[in-house]
Amino acid sequence: MIRKGVFLLCCMLLNLAVLDASPNSNKDFYSITIEDFEAYAERLYIALNDSDLHYPAFETALKGYLKLQKEGEIEEGSLLTVIDMSVSANKNRFFLIDVPNEKIIHKSIVAHGRNSGGEFAKDFSNKVGSFKSSIGFYRTAETYSGKHGLSLRLDGLEFSNDNARERAIVIHAADYVSTSFIKKNGRLGRSLGCPSLPKENYTQVVQKIKNGSLLFIYYPHTNYLKNSKLANYVVKQEIGITNLLNSQ
Template structure:
């Protein structure tokens, strides 16, 4: 009897030992499974976001040759004032409407290296009713056909009655109707050199910045979208 009891106890001990060993053996397997599932469900490592490069700082503060210094300083002040609205500060255009339409008064200026290009540009018929070749007055009134004074932001391109053109957004109270008035940059035959040679002055626009047809692409290439045009008579 004692022998049987001892044998039974021994068998119970072996079973208990086996169960303990089995449970110990199961734990690493569950841990591995949990780790595998966790590895599958875990999000991928974050991807580094490229840091945008800062806009070039305006380096040129002296008026290029052919641009009146006082007007150039006014344009830079306008660029500083509208800094947040103007995306790019590396190049600007200045329309000097104190000069006659027979003069290359539309200046494309690189503010990083100081280079510039000047070309003819027409003013609005409402700004020169007698067609003298000189801008007499500015106006922001709809249907005035006049040129407006102030800073403009170059916007998107479209194709209209003058071919490829660029919309402008007026940034000042003196030209904030520009978009509604459809004041744009476009090419026109009456702003070509041939018209100047024939009449001694350019034709007139309806308030738009009309440049010679052969010069239009150069304007688009220099300005693009998000840059400033400054128009004034000072």
């Protein structure tokens, strides 16, 4: 009877492990034991293997991603979008990251607000009518058809961007976000505060990230980095079913 009971328990655990093996499973993702966040973040960054994505932006975004996914505030297994506003607008600074599968599946240029700066964004605001970009973590929401066509609403999750809805800060495509515009004008065009994207592959990107994924707009702003609870989240050790099986 004891042997039979042990056998049945092992079968149950094995079935759970199989269920958790889906790349879209929150439990599977957190079955990874994170004993040292810095080591984990560095290993994941190396696996992404793209020098266009700067490490400070990625590391900060990953902290918020881990916290919000653990708390169920973003969709399980969802993609992570990182926009690095510390980089020239003429370079790729929009990155769509598949964290569980450790790869960047899309990258492109992206516009910032016209009052945030020229080629480089330097000034940010959460105020209505500022026409500036807002840094921080956002959760993607529903799509709608506006003056720019297909658009994706964003909900700001922090003190630095919680007026996003009121300000109509959304993702949309624009003609001024293109390499041809850069060649003609010397820099990318600018928005009224929205992270505007190129028209190429735009619809596919929106379909991938709509309805509950995480988007992070990074800039090394002292006040933000000091006061953001998400940017300063301390990742604690996470133990899941994989570790339970290995400990038997």
